Amino acid sequence: MRILLVEDDPVLADGLRAGLTLAGLTVDAVTSCADAQAALAGSRFDAVVLDLMLPDGLGLDVLAALRARQDATPVILLTALDETPDRIRGLDAGADDYLGKPFDLDELAARLRALVRRGSGRASPLLTHGGLALDPAMLSVTLDSSPVGVSRREFAVLSMLMERPGVIRSKGELEERLYGWQEEVESNTVEVYVHNLRAKLGREVIETVRGLGYRLRVPA
Amino acid sequence: MSSLRRRLFLILMAATGLIWLCAVAWISFGSRNELEHVLDTRLQEAARMVHSLVMTGERLEGAEKPALAGTLPPLSGGYERQLSCQIWSFDGRLLARSSGAPDAALADESEGFSDREVGGDTWRVYTIVDPEKDVRVVVGDRIGLRDKLVRDLVAGLAAPALLAMPLLGLLIWWSLGRGLRPLNRAAEEIAAREGEDMRPVPPDGAPSEIQPLITALNGLFAKVEAARANERDVTAFAAHELRTPLAGLKTQAQVALAAGETQMRENALRQIIASVDRTSRLVRQLLALARLDAGTAGRGAEMELGALIRDIADTVPHPPGVVTVVDPDLAHSRRLIERDTLSLVLRNLQENAVQNMTDGMIHWRLEGADRLVIEDEGPGIPAEELSLVRQRFYRGRKAAGSGSGLGLAIAEAALARIGARLAMDNRTERSGLRAVVELGLDPK
The missing domain is CATH 1.10.287 (Helix Hairpins)
Structure with missing residues (x-):
């Protein structure tokens, strides 16, 4: 999952980037309303973590602009103003969730997973396909009930494919999900991760569609 | 507690009483004059009547002395025998007198009106002197009776007034209560409020006085x-x-x-x-x-500005490229001021200057006797933000991350307490901020 983090406090932003990355998310961080608008206009994110008070305006303005564009990207508001009226105002402005500072890092990650799950219309927190089960909260993969060890990046590739079984994901889409802006995209890495996953889960699990990308093989 | 109602009541009662007293004085004075006039005319007429009845001094001689008594009808109410009449011959014999008239002469020889003391009473008399008939006709009445007449008249007027006074008082008291009701209503409304209720009192319906x-x-x-x-x-x-x-x-x-x-x-x-x-x-x-908001100010002590600033410049952490210059003039400037507060302000200003610079010079100097100036070589503050920087928690849009946005708000509150003021502007000759602390004003 790729997350846009909009937070101006350097310590909190740094902690969130590190913490959410540990939780298996890819985090892009910006520190102002203007940068947030630019990021949201330019790329697709699975969810946005939005601070309410930013140096050049209110997070609510960013949210309003996003919703005005008919963009339904889930947004979770982070703020020190967590009186009930503030929560109501935030939710009514189009936010999907609201967390008062200080919050628990694991709770934020769980809420983000829940928002994305709800957005994709799934009921179960687990991604399952055939004998394959993927737990986004634990970053764990099981094949026929026996655990399989995968790296964070391998997990990200697999979870993206499993969100829409049968749908083709291009290499570019997978790279965008894997790397934030700050990271250098290494060539051939997607191929390396797919190769590793096939080695661990079986060759037939991931299908290469020549010239287009990869997809999860749907059992006939 | 002074009651507006009681106060108005006393004033109204005193004013009403005074007006009544004036009216009584006027009525008694006026009716006395009128009465004098009427009674004097009556004296005159009676004298003329008696005179016209007298033939000559000779013919009257030996006549029945109370002959004239019947001419005066008895009056009721203590006013009977008001008039007394005497007829004297020129040689001093009393020819006739009305019943109840004294034997002593009521008048001397002069003609017309006069006041005389006879037998303990003061008499008002009118005399007609007629040398032809050889008689002096004297008609008089007692002043005492006239006074009694006026007194009775005034008493007749004053009695109902005195009786009406308590009634009037009651009416005034009640009217005041009614008249002051809007005031009481406003007072009740405010008194009934919760401590948190700061809504304005609706002014409609309240009388213009309140x-x-x-x-x-x-x-x-x-x-x-x-x-x-x-x-x-x-x-x-x-x-x-x-x-x-x-x-x-x-x-x-x-x-x-x-x-x-x-x-x-x-x-x-x-x-x-x-x-x-x-x-x-x-x-x-x-x-x-x-x-500072709680406003507990300590006592001032004399100290040297230069040493204080040097101390602050040395302790505020700064990048190696930033140099702080303290003008030597400041070393000679000693002031009686609260050290902690001033130090807090100057430290804030120094921190502010350091935060906005990577290298360059911060210059502290004294301008005139009372203006302490600090100039830095940072980027300054955008003109549109100059008026905002002293608001609490205001951080400039391009400000470096670590400020709280409280420093200048604190500086301003602190300075007001020790009788000083802060002015900030961008330097004109180069980029940078210039802050002026004006000392020696009246503390708030």
Whole structure:
């Protein structure tokens, strides 16, 4: 999952980037309303973590602009103003969730997973396909009930494919999900991760569609 | 407690009483004059009547002395025998007199009106002297009787008035109660309020006399409400300013716990230390502001400005490229001022200057006798933000990250307390900020 983090406090932003990355998310961080608008206009994110008070305006303005564009990207508001009226105002402005500072890092990650799950219309927190089960909260993969060890990046590739079984994901889409802006995209890495996953889960699990990308093989 | 009702009542009663007294005095004076006139005319007429009845002195001689008694009809009510008549011959014999008239002469020989004392009574007499008939006709009445007449007249007027006085008092008291009801209503409405209720009192329906009072009250309510709103804002901002670093601390701590790599854990711990430093500075500033708002000022002591500034410049952490120059003039400037407060302000100004510079010179100097000037070589403050920078928690759009936005607000509040003022402007000859602390004003 790729997350846009909009937070101006350097310590909190740094902690969130590190913490959410540990939780298996890819985090892009910006520190102002203007940068947030630019990021949201330019790329697709699975969810946005939005601070309410930013140096050049209110997070609510960013949210309003996003919703005005008919963009339904889930947004979770982070703020020190967590009186009930503030929560109501935030939710009514189009936010999907609201967390008062200080919050628990694991709770934020769980809420983000829940928002994305709800957005994709799934009921179960687990991604399952055939004998394959993927737990986004634990970053764990099981094949026929026996655990399989995968790296964070391998997990990200697999979870993206499993969100829409049968749908083709291009290499570019997978790279965008894997790397934030700050990271250098290494060539051939997607191929390396797919190769590793096939080695661990079986060759037939991931299908290469020549010239287009990869997809999860749907059992006939 | 002075009651408006009682006060108005006393004033109204005194005024009414005074007017009545004046009326009584006027009536008694006026009716006395009128009575004098009427009675004098009666005396004159009676004298003429008697005179016309007298033939000559000879013919009257030996006549029945009470001959004239029957001419005066008896009057009721203590006014009988009002008039007395005497007829004297020129040689001094009493020819005739009315019944009840004294034997002594009521008048001397002069003609016309005169007042005389006869037998203990004062008499008003009218005399007709007729040398042809050889008689002097004297008609008189007692002044005492006239006084009694006036007294009775006035008493007749005053008695109902005196009886009406308590009734009038009651009526005035009741009317005042009715008239003052709007005032009582306004008072009851305000008295019935909760302590938190700062809504304006509706001015409609209140009489125009208490409108100014209600307007003033509403003005006060508005001021109190504004002060409280400001307090709420500051509290909300303070909460934000404290909760954000707390959230950062917690997140970094959780990252440090969860991190597998040493480098990640070390980075998180370093961030925690930096955040704790920053948060403790913020808490220090919030406490300073709260103390200043509470307004507990200490006593001043004489001290040297130059040494104080040098001390501050040495202790405020700064990049190696930033040099602070303290003008030698400042070393000779000694002042009686509260050291802690001034030091807090100057430290804030120095921190402010250092924060906005990577290298360059900060220059402290004295302008005139009372103007302490600090100039830096940073970027200055954008013109449109100059008026905003002293607001609490205001941070410039391009400001470097670590400020709390409280420094200048604290400086201003502190300076007002020790009788000084802060002015800020961008330098004109080059980029940079120029702050002037004007000392020696009246403390607030």
